[in-house]
Amino acid sequence: MNDAQELGTAFTDRVLIRPRQSPDLVDLVNSVCQLVGRRLPYDDARTIDIGTDAEHLIFVVLDGLGSRMLAEYAPSDSWLNTHMRESIISVFPSTTPVALTSLSTGLPPAIHGINGWWTWLDAIENPVTVFHNEVALNKASLFESMPALTELYDWDPILPLSNRDNLCFLPDNLIRSTYSDHAFFGVERIGFQSFDELPTILPESIKSKTRPTYSYVYTANPDTLAHRDGPGATVSDSIAQIDQVMHSLVTQLTAKHLNFKIIVTADHGHLAIDEHLTLEPDSYLMSYLDSPPFGDMRMHYWVCNPAVSNEFIEEFKNQYGDKFYLLRTQEALDMNLFGDSNPKAEILSRFGDFVSIAKGATALRYGGYPGQESFLRMKSHHSGLTADEMLVPLILCEN
Numbered sequence: 001m002n003d004a005q006e007l008g009t010a011f012t013d014r015v016l017i018r019p020r021q022s023p024d025l026v027d028l029v030n031s032v033c034q035l036v037g038r039r040l041p042y043d044d045a046r047t048i049d050i051g052t053d054a055e056h057l058i059f060v061v062l063d064g065l066g067s068r069m070l071a072e073y074a075p076s077d078s079w080l081n082t083h084m085r086e087s088i089i090s091v092f093p094s095t096t097p098v099a100l101t102s103l104s105t106g107l108p109p110a111i112h113g114i115n116g117w118w119t120w121l122d123a124i125e126n127p128v129t130v131f132h133n134e135v136a137l138n139k140a141s142l143f144e145s146m147p148a149l150t151e152l153y154d155w156d157p158i159l160p161l162s163n164r165d166n167l168c169f170l171p172d173n174l175i176r177s178t179y180s181d182h183a184f185f186g187v188e189r190i191g192f193q194s195f196d197e198l199p200t201i202l203p204e205s206i207k208s209k210t211r212p213t214y215s216y217v218y219t220a221n222p223d224t225l226a227h228r229d230g231p232g233a234t235v236s237d238s239i240a241q242i243d244q245v246m247h248s249l250v251t252q253l254t255a256k257h258l259n260f261k262i263i264v265t266a267d268h269g270h271l272a273i274d275e276h277l278t279l280e281p282d283s284y285l286m287s288y289l290d291s292p293p294f295g296d297m298r299m300h301y302w303v304c305n306p307a308v309s310n311e312f313i314e315e316f317k318n319q320y321g322d323k324f325y326l327l328r329t330q331e332a333l334d335m336n337l338f339g340d341s342n343p344k345a346e347i348l349s350r351f352g353d354f355v356s357i358a359k360g361a362t363a364l365r366y367g368g369y370p371g372q373e374s375f376l377r378m379k380s381h382h383s384g385l386t387a388d389e390m391l392v393p394l395i396l397c398e399n
Helices: 003-012 025-035 067-073 096-105 146-152 178-183 195-207 223-229 233-255 284-288 306-320 329-334 345-351 372-377
Strands: 056-062 084-089 118-121 126-129 165-171 188-192 213-219 260-265 275-279 299-302 324-328 354-358 362-366 391-398
Touching (some): 025 056, 067 233, 118 345, 188 195, 284 306, 324 329
Parallel strands (some): 056 213, 165 213
């Protein structure tokens, strides 16, 4: 069998999770749009039954809290587990810029075009670090190349919803980021220093509105702690804090006699890493490439010199074949790995010529990108197709 066939077998055997095989984050966002009477952003979305509308809709994203992490580290009688409806699937790659853009647009990565932590831009013929708005190789600001910045943000967010007052609750350090400016343009943004503030600031903010409201809430934990410490006591404590915050939020909303529905999910899960590999800039494999690999740590896009593509395949399999599948990009698209088999023509270059996908618990990073020391310290990663990374909770609570 070739790698595409082996990957298909891994999907069939449930060793890995096939994107779009069951309801996912794209379907969830489209279901919310249907609930509030907005046109569905994605024609091929499947709607999820999330109940009836409420005067105050609250959509909470807990970065990195996969279903398996929740099951392992939260008690069965916790608020999160008590209100757990089901597990749904993240998008692929299962990483924050990709998933948050799907949550902001209601579209799969093959359509919105943000397809990794590092995404290729034709305007500068280089990968960029999405959230940092920087060229990946040298950290040069994209504000020095407005065509590149325009290309990076060539997607339309679903907010603001026209029939509601829209609010967004974010950590203080994200409230005025370039990404937030685009995703939440025209939305009232309220920052917090600690997630513990949410039960105070959110009910007060929505109670003051005269129209129905839609609130988007994001917190960076447990993702930040999982990267740093791996799954364990620190993550368990973070989940316990989140659980208490959500319980307190419901208490405060109820005390103010507000009619609400809370929808909680995550962008991806986490997988403890057993091996960190580095592709050095002077590696022989690099001689076959027209660009450093981009994408993420557990999946990568490769732009290959067409004259030596067979040699690249052979060398890749020699170095990494036991750790990663290697597919031609068209094979990956045909398998619908990015949520749609027909990407927009203007973003097709972002998927390179080949796609590599981790088989087990290995992470691989190009050593020429700044931040290598931080990568080597990380205990847990995501962006692959394991259940730990791909399954996320759908949690519902209403009065």
